[in-house]
């Protein structure tokens with residue numbers, strides 16, 4: 305694969321990676337859609353907000369926040385809110401773009417959006433975090449709404465943050481609007497199955513890929529980067545299915561046991577100690593060694609660009625299942641492809657979260673709630689069908705799974721765009 309010069313530099317930003325992915329897929333789309341491709345190369349609207357809060361010590365601190373609507377051709381914006389010290393507008397633009405593609409891949413009736421605040425939430429007290437969330441929600445109030453744009457959790461945000469967002473928005477409206485965010489607590493119109501949904505989807509797509517490559521799940525070795533909402537649930541569900549989670553890496557440490565880690569014990573240890581360092585039943589290896597641990601499945605479930613040209617050559621996995629958004633750079637992807645490693649792309653692999661977000665939103669509107677079995681079965685069906693369509697197209701047209709996913713998604717988005725036509 306030849307890469308444009310803006311991709312080959314040392315530090316390629318996620319937005320450029322997204323543009324590159326769109327450029328790659330454009331010539332493969334129906335000719336009638338070509339005039340509309342530019343739609344995907346720029347966000348529909350982006351908002352930068354100042355979020356001032358009073359700290360516990362009485363001082364006022366300012367944080368920068370963002371909400372981006374990448375596309376709303378197929379429905380309202382949808383996508384998470386990230387709190388992280390490295391969040392930038394261009395990162396949020398890329399994440400919003402990937403939401404547009406992801407929502408179209410699983411065919412839920414949404415466009416793509418994303419938001420974030422550049423803040424290290426570990427430095428804030430609980431009440432500072434609440435004030436930050438409420439002020440941010442108020443600042444992006446003109447962008448969001450249950451039929452306009454529906455935020456959800458992402459890195460370092462959770463059901464409590466969603467409850468504060470829902471309450472703040474509802475106060476402004478003078479009524480309780482549960483459908484304005486998803487990933488809420490169960491007591492506020494949240495959905496059963498939502499906390500594990502992304503991890504469950506990661507497992508379902510991994511299993512579907514493994515089936516086609518004749519790799520049994522029982523006894524398969526799994527390596528997971530990130531032990532948050534996505535990484536932990538993926539590891540647990542893999543282990544429940546009989547796989548062996550042999551290495552886990554998070555910001556605090558990389559732990560390894562070739563006989564298999566006890567995922568539940570690891571989770572308890574992390575909850576109690578706030579670090580994986582010193583976890584029982586495993587040894588610690590270096591951050592670099594993590595990438596060369598022999599395994600069948602590698603699940604990157606942390607930040608962008610973690611698999612890059614420096615470590616892609618070391619990856620021993622047969623299948624990379626992208627739990628994170630944008631974890632593999634285009635250069636790394638080319639190296640993996642050359643070495644015969646199959647990549648199940650983020651826009652498919654981690655779409656389970658937003659799929660159950662959609663179920664939550666539908667349940668909120670109808671005020672009728674489904675059982676967990678029903679949710680998991682519907683999730684399974686949507687993910688397995690999306691996988692099958694992408695796999696088939698990839699086989700038929702000799703494409704990577706990512707390119708096939710983009711062909712399907714971009715066609716859906718741009719068909720909607722074309723038939724809507726231009727306003728005014």
Ligand code: GLU
Pocket residue numbers: 382383384385454455456457458459486629654655657658659661
């Ligand atoms: N933040 C998740 C993602 O990146 C979920 C988004 C949602 O549920 O709206 O897919």
